[in-house]
Amino acid sequence: MQELDTHTFRLAVAQFDEAAEAMQLDPALRQRLKLPQRSLVVSIPVRMDDGRVEVFTGYRVQHDSSRGPCKGGIRYHPDVNLGEVAALAMWMTWKCALAGLPYGGAKGGVKVAPKKLSSGELQRLTRRYAAEIYPLIGPDKDVPAPDVGTDAQIMAWFMDTYSQQVGFAVPGVVTGKPLVLGGSLGREEATGRGVVYVTLEALKHLNIPIDRTTVAIQGFGNVGSHTALIMQQHGAKVVAVSDVSGGIYNPKGLDVAELVRRYRIAGTRLQDAKLGDAITNEELLQLDCTVLVPAALSEQITGKNAHTLRCRVLAEGANGPTTLDADRILGDNGVFIIPDILANSGGVIVSYFEWVQDLQRFFWSATDIQSRLQSIITSAFQRTLHFATERRTSMRMAALMSGIQEVAEAHSQRGLYP
Ligand SMILES: NC(=O)C1=CN([C@@H]2O[C@H](COP(=O)(O)OP(=O)(O)OC[C@H]3O[C@@H](n4cnc5c(N)ncnc54)[C@H](O)[C@@H]3O)[C@@H](O)[C@H]2O)C=CC1
Numbered sequence: 001m002q003e004l005d006t007h008t009f010r011l012a013v014a015q016f017d018e019a020a021e022a023m024q025l026d027p028a029l030r031q032r033l034k035l036p037q038r039s040l041v042v043s044i045p046v047r048m049d050d051g052r053v054e055v056f057t058g059y060r061v062q063h064d065s066s067r068g069p070c071k072g073g074i075r076y077h078p079d080v081n082l083g084e085v086a087a088l089a090m091w092m093t094w095k096c097a098l099a100g101l102p103y104g105g106a107k108g109g110v111k112v113a114p115k116k117l118s119s120g121e122l123q124r125l126t127r128r129y130a131a132e133i134y135p136l137i138g139p140d141k142d143v144p145a146p147d148v149g150t151d152a153q154i155m156a157w158f159m160d161t162y163s164q165q166v167g168f169a170v171p172g173v174v175t176g177k178p179l180v181l182g183g184s185l186g187r188e189e190a191t192g193r194g195v196v197y198v199t200l201e202a203l204k205h206l207n208i209p210i211d212r213t214t215v216a217i218q219g220f221g222n223v224g225s226h227t228a229l230i231m232q233q234h235g236a237k238v239v240a241v242s243d244v245s246g247g248i249y250n251p252k253g254l255d256v257a258e259l260v261r262r263y264r265i266a267g268t269r270l271q272d273a274k275l276g277d278a279i280t281n282e283e284l285l286q287l288d289c290t291v292l293v294p295a296a297l298s299e300q301i302t303g304k305n306a307h308t309l310r311c312r313v314l315a316e317g318a319n320g321p322t323t324l325d326a327d328r329i330l331g332d333n334g335v336f337i338i339p340d341i342l343a344n345s346g347g348v349i350v351s352y353f354e355w356v357q358d359l360q361r362f363f364w365s366a367t368d369i370q371s372r373l374q375s376i377i378t379s380a381f382q383r384t385l386h387f388a389t390e391r392r393t394s395m396r397m398a399a400l401m402s403g404i405q406e407v408a409e410a411h412s413q414r415g416l417y418p
């Protein structure tokens with residue numbers, strides 16, 4: 001399929017191929033899992049505030065549903081395309097399987113710059129997108145959630161549109177909703193919290209004390225800002241953060257809570273917050289630090305810049321931030337990689353908790369959620385580390401092979417190719 005042939009999709013397939021080859025995966029299953037199970041492309045006409053109608057393109061891709069309903073976020077970004085959404089959907093399949101969640105993988109997206117739209121335009125766009133992908137979604141079929149450029153408000157509009165179609169409130173159709181609509185305590189910060197839990201495990205494994213740990217974070221949205229806050233709460237020193245327009249650096253440690261107040265709440269630019277010196281995103285990646293957390297877009301660490309990284313641990317908050325040639329360079333340089341499908345799985349793990357709570361109409365405490373998240377993600381980390389050590393492979397290949405093995409087993413038990 002030519003439309004799928006983008007660099008992000010090629011990265012996801014190349015990772016899959018390397019893992020499938022090492023596992024000697026059944027050739028028919030290998031062919032099947034290289035492509036999505038279903039892809040829907042939709043046109044989204046939106047009445048803009050100036051009276052014009054603009055037509056946006058949206059996608060929902062389901063990569064594999066052998067283990068349960070599909071699950072995965074919705075991205076609003078001007079570079080969204082079918083190949084990227086398909087790659088993200090494939091990574092969701094392995095991520096859910098690795099964490100042992102009863103889900104398949106999916107992802108959605110709309111090619112749009114959300115910050116350029118008014119709140120009314122964003123609501124109309126979201127409602128029309130939800131209506132167009134309605135045939136694919138539902139609590140037993142496919143359950144979206146937030147990703148880049150989307151948030152709890154967008155999930156609320158999405159849930160409302162779906163509920164209007166069926167005639168009653170269906171909280172379980174999306175996760176990452178506001179609490180009042182059946183959202184879960186702890187979902188907002190779950191991905192960042194999960195990044196911190198697996199990083200703590202990696203530091204323990206490497207014998208690095210948390211109070212001697214410095215952290216640099218690329219991306220200061222949902223994942224990046226919560227990772228920064230929770231890292232600091234655990235005693236690490238966060239020395240640099242960035243967003244699309246650049247970053248700030250303070251070797252003594254940033255006051256993250258104050259930064260969040262000025263940046264996320266008051267809307268001050270990072271560089272204008274006066275809490276550190278301005279640096280570029282490229283400089284941030286090259287900082288001498290214990291832990292580097294890419295928490296923005298994919299393919300930020302490539303064959304071109306991997307040799308300049310000076311971190312000891314790379315904790316991938318973003319999906320697909322590292323290319324395969326970069327992986328090899330980082331491996332040779334002794335960087336311990338916590339791969340995306342493990343490092344950022346805290347989001348979908350707490351989304352799973354939200355869905356379960358919605359289906360049961362019974363809600364859990366924040367303490368329950370944190371301890372269950374920590375238990376699931378820590379055990380996934382330890383299993384991956386054990387697999388990597390035993391099979392003498394990288395953490396990325398260990399995570400992929402474990403996830404793919406679960407999916408292969410589901411296909412085999414279901415007898416999908418009689
Ligand atoms: N939100 C979630 O629960 C989950 C998100 N992820 C992944 O984490 C990453 C970030 O997602 P969110 O924080 O939700 O998105 P977000 O939209 O809240 O934040 C994205 C951040 O990245 C920054 N950014 C964008 N382009 C950049 C660039 N070229 N260089 C540096 N910074 C850049 C933006 O300015 C913003 O600070 C994505 O890769 C996403 O797929 C993964 C698992 C769950």
Ligand SMILES: O=C(O)CCC(=O)C(=O)O
Pocket residue numbers: 071072073074095143144145146147175319344345347348349351
């Ligand atoms: O919370 C979810 O269901 C999915 C989050 C997501 O899109 C991701 O893990 O990349």
